[in-house]
Amino acid sequence: MAIIEVTNLVKRYGDFTAVNGVSFAVEQGEIFGILGPNGAGKTTTVECIEGLRIPDGGAIKVCGLDPQRDTGELRQLLGVQLQKSELPDKLKVGEAMELYSSFYRHPADWRELLETLNLTGKLDAQFRRLSGGQKQRLSIALALVGNPRVAVLDELTTGLDPQARRDAWDLIERIRDRGVTVLMVTHFMEEAERLCDRLALIDSGRLVALDTPAGLVSKADDQQRLRFRPSAPLDHTVLTTLPEVTSVERAGSQLVVTGTGNLLLAVTTVLARNQVVAGDLRVEQTTLDDAFVALTGRRIES
Numbered sequence: 001m002a003i004i005e006v007t008n009l010v011k012r013y014g015d016f017t018a019v020n021g022v023s024f025a026v027e028q029g030e031i032f033g034i035l036g037p038n039g040a041g042k043t044t045t046v047e048c049i050e051g052l053r054i055p056d057g058g059a060i061k062v063c064g065l066d067p068q069r070d071t072g073e074l075r076q077l078l079g080v081q082l083q084k085s086e087l088p089d090k091l092k093v094g095e096a097m098e099l100y101s102s103f104y105r106h107p108a109d110w111r112e113l114l115e116t117l118n119l120t121g122k123l124d125a126q127f128r129r130l131s132g133g134q135k136q137r138l139s140i141a142l143a144l145v146g147n148p149r150v151a152v153l154d155e156l157t158t159g160l161d162p163q164a165r166r167d168a169w170d171l172i173e174r175i176r177d178r179g180v181t182v183l184m185v186t187h188f189m190e191e192a193e194r195l196c197d198r199l200a201l202i203d204s205g206r207l208v209a210l211d212t213p214a215g216l217v218s219k220a221d222d223q224q225r226l227r228f229r230p231s232a233p234l235d236h237t238v239l240t241t242l243p244e245v246t247s248v249e250r251a252g253s254q255l256v257v258t259g260t261g262n263l264l265l266a267v268t269t270v271l272a273r274n275q276v277v278a279g280d281l282r283v284e285q286t287t288l289d290d291a292f293v294a295l296t297g298r299r300i301e302s
């Protein structure tokens with residue numbers, strides 16, 4: 001059963017169309033990701049779902065409700081973690097939880113929630129004294145305190161170190177295990193691949209694909225990637241003019257060549273002809289990022 005239905009959503013800022021006819025449905029109990037590069041329209045889309053922005057076109061239903069009309073009712077069902085969740089500096093963790101739980105008809109036991117999120121020791125700590133990871137965990141606790149049916153997490157792990165990011169992933173899985181449907185915005189490939197049941201790829205306000213991570217990767221299956229360190233400077237055009245090559249990018253001292261067909265043979269032949277040796281040559285597996293390149297011609301993570 002679809003818990004969120006977005007149909008032909010359009011949102012403009014002045015003359016600029018940030019979301020241009022996006023449609024998707026989120027099923028109950030899934031972790032659904034919206035993935036795309038900066039400025040793709042991800043946040044605008046979820047803010048329309050949350051009722052924070054007024055769409056210029058299309059229709060949205062969340063748990064059968066209209067986010068514009070049924071704002072009060074929706075607030076009871078949606079747990080929203082804002083992109084830059086800031087609380088007053090001096091507000092204590094326990095006070096914040098108490099305050100937020102008072103907004104809801106059927107709040108969760110916030111002490112238990114803090115325990116789950118490993119924040120019990122911070123009950124009397126002021127917001128400003130929390131680390132980045134602790135602030136993120138608190139913002140999740142606040143998003144969950146109303147016992148929501150749907151949690152909306154926007155760029156939850158941006159700015160976290162790798163360990164804190166992994167902890168946040170475990171947490172998102174635990175949220176789903178509590179029966180909450182999760183709608184998350186991300187531009188991290190690994191995060192999307194590891195966590196999401198299905199993904200909507202968004203680029204320049206349009207939905208370019210919607211599938212499971214594995215399904216999306218299989219769309220780019222014919223794409224391969226070679227990574228190597230050229231032994232001498234190389235004019236990229238000798239590679240980009242090859243019919244097998246889709247793109248050539250520099251990554252530090254390495255070159256990353258993406259393409260199709262017998263890419264390895266084509267590239268190594270050209271290198272040999274130019275007396276260039278491919279040091280540390282690796283053939284890499286197709287990733288979600290490759291799928292995005294195959295679909296749009298550019299990368300998500302820059």
Ligand SMILES: Nc1ncnc2c1ncn2[C@@H]1O[C@H](COP(=O)(O)OP(=O)(O)OP(=O)(O)O)[C@@H](O)[C@H]1O
Pocket residue numbers: 013016018036037038039040041042043044045187
């Ligand atoms: N209030 C606003 N007024 C004008 N333009 C806006 C406004 N909010 C967003 N935009 C523009 O709309 C586009 C989509 O923005 P949005 O924040 O939805 O993208 P995003 O995919 O979430 O990007 P990011 O990953 O950088 O947060 C961007 O080009 C942005 O500059």
